[in-house]
Amino acid sequence: MKRIMDRIEKDEEEMVHESMQNAYLLVTKQLTFNDLFEYNGCALPYHPKKKIDDAVFKELIDYFCMLEEYEKCGDLKKIKENKKYNKNFINL
Numbered sequence: 001m002k003r004i005m006d007r008i009e010k011d012e013e014e015m016v017h018e019s020m021q022n023a024y025l026l027v028t029k030q031l032t033f034n035d036l037f038e039y040n041g042c043a044l045p046y047h048p049k050k051k052i053d054d055a056v057f058k059e060l061i062d063y064f065c066m067l068e069e070y071e072k073c074g075d076l077k078k079i080k081e082n083k084k085y086n087k088n089f090i091n092l
Contacts, residue, residue, distance in 0.1 A: 024076070
């Protein structure tokens with residue numbers, strides 16, 4: 001039973017990581033929503049129609065800081081500071 005629970009936990013961690021990576025790719029305009037959807041099914045940490053607000057940026061930045069991916073943190077901070085986001089993941 002422990003092995004099954006460990007596997008479920010690992011799968012959940014991988015899914016969270018993939019969704020955060022996808023959000024980063026969309027917000028930084030490295031991929032469009034349609035491109036991402038065709039590429040890997042587009043797992044996202046938020047509903048794609050949800051507005052990308054300061055809380056979303058904070059969570060993305062905190063996640064990548066935790067992973068020590070500081071370049072991504074910097075990219076996200078620049079986007080957050082330079083744009084007033086009134087968009088969601090679909091209409092970037």
